[in-house]
Amino acid sequence: MSYTENTSGTNNRRHVGLEQLVTLAATAHTFLGPCKRYKFIKDDTSGDSVMVCSSFRLLENLDLTCSVGQLLSETVLAQQKVFHSGTGPLLFLVGAWSRAALECLHQGIAVRHILSAMSEGLDTCLQVCRARAVPVEDVPHLGVAQKWSALKPHAEDLPFNGHPFTESCPVSELQPNVMPLAQPTCQGNSKVLCKQTGTQGIKAARSKIKLTHSRHFTSNETTESEGPTTQRPVSQLNISENTDLDSLAFAVSHGCNEAMDLVLQASRIQSRMNGLGQSHRTFDVSKLVTCPLPGLPEDHACVMSGYVVLMSAEQASIVSRLKDQRMHIVLLNGDLSDKYRHLGFNNPAGIRHVTDKRDVHGVSREHEWVNSALATLLKYDVSVVLVNGVASEQLTDHCWRHDVLVIERVKPAVLRDFARATGAVPVSYITQVNERCVGAGVRLQVWREYRHSGRRTESSSTAVSVLAEQTALVTAVITSSVHGKLQSLEDQFWACAHHLHQALKDGRVLPGGGLVELHCIHELQKRIDNSGNRDKDEWQGEPYVGKVLQLMMDGLVDYVSTLLCNGTQVSSKVDAWTQINKRLKDLKGDSSPYVNILGLNLNEGASSDTICESVYDNVTVKMEAWRRALDLVFLVLQTDSEIITGFDAKEDFESHSFMVL
Known part of the structure; x- marks a missing residue:
C-alpha cells in the first residue's frame, strides 16, 4: 500500500523522533x-x-545515546564548527518547527504536503533576509570603542588585592602594550540555574558518542551558492574607509561588549603590526588565539602580540634561561x-625485518628514535619546537635537560604564522628537519607567574x-x-x-533584535491571506499550504516572544505576543529594514552615550541556521514516517511522497 493511501494510519502512531527534538530543544x-x-x-x-x-x-x-539526539548534536556541531555562532536560534527553531510538523500530522496533512509547504515557507524567509540585508558601510557611525576602552585604567596598573600573583620580568620590546578590558555589563543579571538532565543522562567529554555516518550534517566550511552574492574573499577583509569598524563590532556584539572590546583591541594590534595607520584597519580571525587563565578576576583579561601559552614551572625554567635571545625554531604538523x-x-604488508645482529645492549627502537631526534635538534641549534x-x-x-622548549597542541594557524614570520618550513617528521626547515x-x-588554589592542592603555572x-x-x-566560567567566556x-x-566577509548585515523574524512573519501572513483568494481549481495540488505556513509562522512568533522575554523587555509571553501583534500592524505602514520596531536593546545595562543602540545579525549565519534546522526536521519526519508505515521505494518515489535529502 502506498504511503499516501495510509495517512490516517500514520497519524494514529507516535512520531517519537519529532517529539524528542521538541523536548531537547526546550532545554x-x-x-x-x-x-x-x-x-x-x-x-x-x-x-x-559542568557549567x-x-x-x-x-x-x-x-x-x-538516541539516534535523534546524535543527529541534533551533529547538526549543532556543524553550525558551531563553521560559524561559531547561531546554535541557539538553530536549536530553538528545530523544536518549534518539529512541533509544527507534529501538529500538521495530527490535522491529517500528508508528509509530502508538509515538506512542500515548509520548504516554501523557508524560501520566503530567506528572500526576506536577502531583501532586508544592510551594507556594513551603512551601520551607524558612533565611534564608541575609544570611550569604551577608556572606562578602565591600564590592566598592568590594576591592584591585585592580595591575590597570590607575582609579576615576572618585563615583556619584550616587540610586544605592544597590553590592552585593558572594559567593565563587564552583559552578564550582570545572569542567574545560575541547577539543571537536571532527566532521562538523557550526563557524560564526560571523553566518552561522547560520535556519529560517523552523518554526511548531511557535517558539511564543509563553504556555504551554499544560495548565500549572499556579496561575500568577499577572506584574504581581502581590510576595512574600507567608509566602514566604522568599532561601531560595526559593537552592533554585532549581541551584548557581550567586554568580549568584543578584546576583539577590537586585537584588530588594532594586527593593524599596527601590518604597518597600517589609524584610518586603515584590518582584522584576521585566523591570527587570533586564546589562553584561558584561571584564578584572576575577569577585568584582568587582555590581548597581546605573539603566542601566549600556559606552562608548568619546569618548562618555564627553560624560558628564564633563554630570555632575550634570538633562537631557532622547528614546526611540526603532526x-x-x-x-x-x-x-x-x-x-606495507607481508614484510619481515631480519638481522644477524643481536640486541646485546637492549636498546629499544623508541630510545634510538629519541636519541636521533635530540641529535637533530642540537645539530641545528633549535631551542623552540x-x-x-x-x-x-x-x-x-x-x-628539557638541553634547554629545548617543546610546546604541544599548537593550532595550524599558529604554525602558519610562525612559518611566515621566521622562515621555517613545517614538516611532518623530525627526521625531515634540515637547515632549510x-x-x-x-x-x-x-x-x-601565578599560583592557583584548586579543590585540594595549590599549583604554580607560568x-x-x-x-x-x-x-x-x-x-x-x-x-x-570562577574556573567553570572560563569556557563560556572563551x-x-x-x-x-x-x-x-x-x-x-558578507559585506552585509541584518537588523537584529527579532526584526528580521518579524518581517518573515509579516511576509508569511501575506502568503496565507493571498492563499484564500485563489480559485478552487488552483488549490487542488496544494490544499494545506495555508495551515502549514500558519504553524511555521507560529514557531517564529514563539522565537521572537522568547527573545523579548529573555531580553527583559516584557514580563511574560502574553505581553510579548501583544507587543508583536501591535508591531505587526505598524510594520504594514513602514517596512524599512533600518527601523527596529521591537526596540530590543541587546546592549542593555550600558549608558546610552557609549553604546550603539542598533543591533545586527550575520546574514549567512542566520540563513544557514534556518536551513539546517528545517533539514533536520525533514529528515526526522521522513524517518519516523518510514518506520511507522513502511517504505515501498517504487511506489513512493513514483508518487513523490518523500523528498530525498
Missing part, C-alpha cells in the same frame, strides 16, 4: 538573547558537574612521536610569550576567578570575533 530556551542564564549539568552518579551557557556546550555535555604516521600512510599534536614524553624530558628570530619571555618580529598573531588572555570571545569576521 536551551534560556540561551537566547543577551541575558543568557548559566546552567549546571550535574551527574548524579559521579557527582561531577554551560550555550546550546552547543549543552548538547556536548549530554549523553545523547605528533612528535616515533609511532606517528601522516594521514594516508599504510604500513611547536608541535600540532602531542609530543613523546621521553623526548620532552631529554629536550629551521626558522630564526624567535624570542621567549616569561609574561606572568604564562609564556613566544614572539617573532614579523608576527601578526594576537593572543587574548581570558581570565576568571566561547563568547570567539563568537564575537566570528560575528565581526562574518560581517566583513
